[in-house]
Amino acid sequence: MKPESPSPRPSFVLSLGTGLASLRLTVVLLCLSLVMIFVATLDQVHLGVWGVQQKYFHSFFVLARIPGTELSVPIFPGGYLLGLALLVNLITAHLWRFRLSWKKSGIWLTHLGLILLLIGEGLSGLMQRDGQVRLDVGQTRRYVESFRESELAVWDATDGLFDDVVAIPVARLAHPDPIQHPKLPFILKAVGYFPNATLRMRSQMTNPPPAMATMGDGTDMLADPAPMTYKPDESNWPTAYVELTGPDGSLGIWLVSAMLEEPQTFIYQGRTWQIALRARRDYLPFTITLGKFTHDIYPGTDIPKNFASTIKLHSDNGQDDRSVLISMNNPLRYGGFAFYQAGFANNDRTSVLQAVRNPSWLIPYWSCGLIALGLVLQFGLSLAGFFRKRTAAPPGAARAAPASP
């Protein structure tokens, strides 16, 4: 069959439709995806899996910096663009040139599943949030900490029972504009921000430059900016100098960093405040408590055989209060989150759970089912046709290839 037979006088719409629906475009897009995925795989050695996702898959264009300048130019289509183009190609092809017929049912199902898969992957890229929960035995948590994103948190800790936290994403700190929030009696302003930095004690340096921080723990420290790292076993330590200003003038400059584990405390207008730069927290409508953690190895080796955490789950509305066992390949799905046994630390006293929230997690299951069914149907029909011809014609006389769609 000839899908692209030109009509005698093609109008603009007609030729645009034919072009968008053409198999040639499909092949070109698939080949571009092939190249993009291959290069991205190679680049993972330098950028790590997360960096590669941002640069290649979750972007419209792959950007490259012109050597010697700060200018980035698109050099290749990114994952979103290719996915979108394939989606358009697929949908127009079905509207334009496919007719519904029993013989084509396999292709229809396959392509329908593929459309769903592309949409699902796009949604996952946009909506999925993941982080971790680190629990010592006996500890209770009600939040998930992000792996990579940080926030500047400020809260009034006077009551001690209940903290009302104002959390500012660190990306906002890159802007010099002051930040004002109705729950805060002062405004914040980042006077310096580094996506990654190490902290150095001034007392251990010869001829140290003066400290930028005037208040808190950072008055004897200096932030030493470092390049961003993408290695899977290293972390970035975002660091900032933050100036707080009340109606009567500046309260001082604090050094805040993800490297400082404890929040810094100060008193303002008779109330106790705390400030910290920490991993971004997503709060849960329930608490989890680690009861027990076990870590088995094969005898005589250090190859892990199994990890398991016994978790006490307690929901805020009191409807759930039970024990759950989370182990390798056996996650807990609850309240829109899924908790996986990810690792351990601290001589097996700390369990690390990975927490994922992805409302679209079921879409791939549906699309895979559809595609598998469609492919089986399509190739099964071809095969049946092939054998029908074989038995109809004397051996060796069978000529035509199996039916093409």
Add this chain to the structure above:
Amino acid sequence: MNRNLPLVILALAVAWVVCTLVPTGSSGPFDTAGFGRLPILADGRIKPLDTIARTGLLMLQGRQRIATPDARPLTPDEWLLDVFFRPAQADAYQVFRIDNSDVLTLFKLVRGDGEGGVRFSFAQLQAGLDELDRQARLAEPVDNASRSAFQRGVIELREHIGYYDRLRYTLQPPDSPDFAADLADPARLAAERAAFTTMDSLSNIRAIPPPAAPDGAGGWQSVGRVLLGAATPAAVDPHVRTYAALGQAWTSSQPAVFAATLRDYREELSSCLPAAVRRSDAEAFFNRAQPFITSLFLYVAAFLLAVVSWLVWPEVLGRAAFRLMGLAFALATAGILARMWLEGRPPVTNLYSSALFIGWGSVGLCLILEKLHRNAVASAAGGLIGFGTLVIAHHLSLSGDTMEMMRAVLDSNFWLSTHVVTVTTGYASTFLAGFLAIIYLVRGVLTRSLDARTADSLARMVYGIVCFATLFSFVGTMLGGIWADQSWGRFWGWDPKENGALLIVIWNAVILHCRWGGLVRQRGLMALAVFGNIVTAWSWFGTNMLGVGLHSYGFTDAAFNGLIIFVASQLLLIGLAAVPRSRWRSPAPGSAA
């Protein structure tokens, strides 16, 4: 005669296979094979000492064959007995393979000093071990990927020396002249405590079975650990004495005592640990039968017969090739089933078993194709792929025990088992399409044997196999996604191995769409299918060489050159497809170019 030739060839091959399966006794007066069947616990699983001997030799020197300095051949079990009980003699056996000349210089040795120019003995290396250790410590901080060949060489040799050293400290201290007597004398027992501590910390073989009979592997102990717990000769575990008695019988040439001690110990084990003995006996038998080596030779024979059949006696030789391939396939099936039973796992658990399974799946498809088309083309492809994958598997087995235990994250589960089997079938069929295409191109361009009928039949085969490959690689990749979602919460993570599998799916889709859209005819289809070999080889091995990601449990940079050569050869073959039709030696195959 001509008519019966296929049957005769098959009968000869079957007779040969049966010969390899018949358990042969030990070569000398000692029941060394019986010793090799004794179960021990190592690397987290119970296995026979024979497996230790064979994987040890493969790791150290790249082959199981070994001889004494006066050229007397040894079985792997005999070698292990000497390492355990006569270390002074074993130290003179040339079992350390050194390929890098700079490493050799460290020991002030030249190629001529070694067996075959590459294998050297522990005694030869002993003087330079301190310098080796120093060089290895210099090389260690260097990132694995940026190490030089010399640095990789010293680190590998030091690992091998360490492995050998641990073997020597497994059953008794290597410098004890009469260990059985030591065990009876309280003063000597006390004097050896330092050596027992070394044995306990060095050896990772646990040879002493659990005292009672609790099921499972927990209670096995190393000889050193057991001896450290025994303050007086009376408290020494009887099994330590058993091994000491075996050692004494071996060193003092008393085969009858050796056999009697072995028999008593085996009887005791069979009554308290029957499952361990059964498994370990079966594995020792499997080790000796070497079904994959036998089928490797059968595949070569099938390939040669199939190729010759294109020139003379097509009917007879084609049938013979088909039957040999069937026999080799049956043998490989039995081997894979045996491995599955021994491991209690699905067929694909690591890179080694994936090579076995890719070969098995491709050959299975070839059997079906050959049954349908009967032109010896699929037999030739099957023979070639079967041979190639088994050679790859052999090289992968050099890095250690091929039935290693799996990390918790890779532990068995329904989605993982189906994923690896399906995706490996996808790899296998993509390779098969590529090899069929190679046959088309080579026969078409370089010979006159590709007539229009064969060409059409090949094109149909390639198309059908690409469809099959699309289905299996897609479903396999998606099952992997489901497993990943179940295990660590993301369906797709853009991990290198996942990307590799996706590349195969996309490439197969490209081939199908090109053909459906009329963008390629026969010749183009073949060129695209050959490129599929490159994509698959990348996904199978190349991604493991990156050393990043969750799936990089495979191996090694040693295969990197192999991959480069393979890719170059495939590009060359694609170049064949670009030769103008008028230059082809076969007259215009197919209906159109």
